Amino acid sequence: MISDMELHTVASLLxxxxxxxxxxxxxxxxxxxxxxxxxxxxxxxxxxxxxxVVIFMLGVLQKYWAQRVAFDADLFQRMADSTQSLAERTYTLDQALTALGLQPVERSGRLWTERRHGALLLLRRQSLLLATQVVLTLGLILTSPWLTSGI
Structure with missing residues (x-):
């Protein structure tokens, strides 16, 4: 069973x-x-x-994951701030997600530990895309002709 503090912590991380x-x-x-x-x-x-082009495309993909992470951060914060029981909150969230077509009916009722794992996985994907952008940008800078032209 996940606690409200864990929900707050996940929201903060996200x-x-x-x-x-x-x-x-x-x-x-x-x-x-x-x-x-x-x-x-x-x-x-x-x-x-x-x-x-590659750095730009990585940025566009990262933007997609950033939107997903921000959405999950808001949901986790909302769940943590609610005064309802966790079971009521989960049921209400699942109903809303299903009604909006954001979650298939069969995924309703998942454990919060599974939801937490999925949300943090999205954050890791976002971080990985950013890290790849940084490495490619540094590689571009270090291999650029303006650095070697004076040597």
């Missing part, structure tokens, strides 16, 4: 996804500007353009 999303948004915009700048200048480096 809200950290917003910071990850902000960093990813910056990297995504940087990749878009880099790609567009090449097209506007007319000097297109295929590798640089490929890096830009």
């Amino acid at each position: 809200r950290r996804g917003h910071s990850l999303d902000q960093l990813s948004t910056g990297l995504t915009l940087l990749a878009a500007l880099l790609g567009l700048a090449q097209l506007l200048v007319g000097s297109v480096n295929p590798w640089l353009l490929c890096f830009s």
Whole structure:
């Protein structure tokens, strides 16, 4: 049985996804500007353009996971703040999710530990996409011609 404090803790962890999303948004915009700048200048480096497109696409995927994580953060916070019993809260949540088509009927009544595991898995996916963006961006910077031209 999950406690209200655990629900609050999961909601708090999931809200950290917003910071990850902000960093990813910056990297995504940087990749878009880099790609567009090449097209506007007319000097297109295929590798640089490929890096830009990949970093941009990772940012778009990360944005999707960020929205899912934010949604779960709100749900966990709402569940933690409710004064109803956990069983009543779960039943009400499952009804709402099913009515909106966000959850199949057969997934109703899942344990909160399973829900917590799933929500934190989404946060890990979001983090992994951001980490990949960061590594590719650093790789792009370190292999760029402007660093080696002066040597």
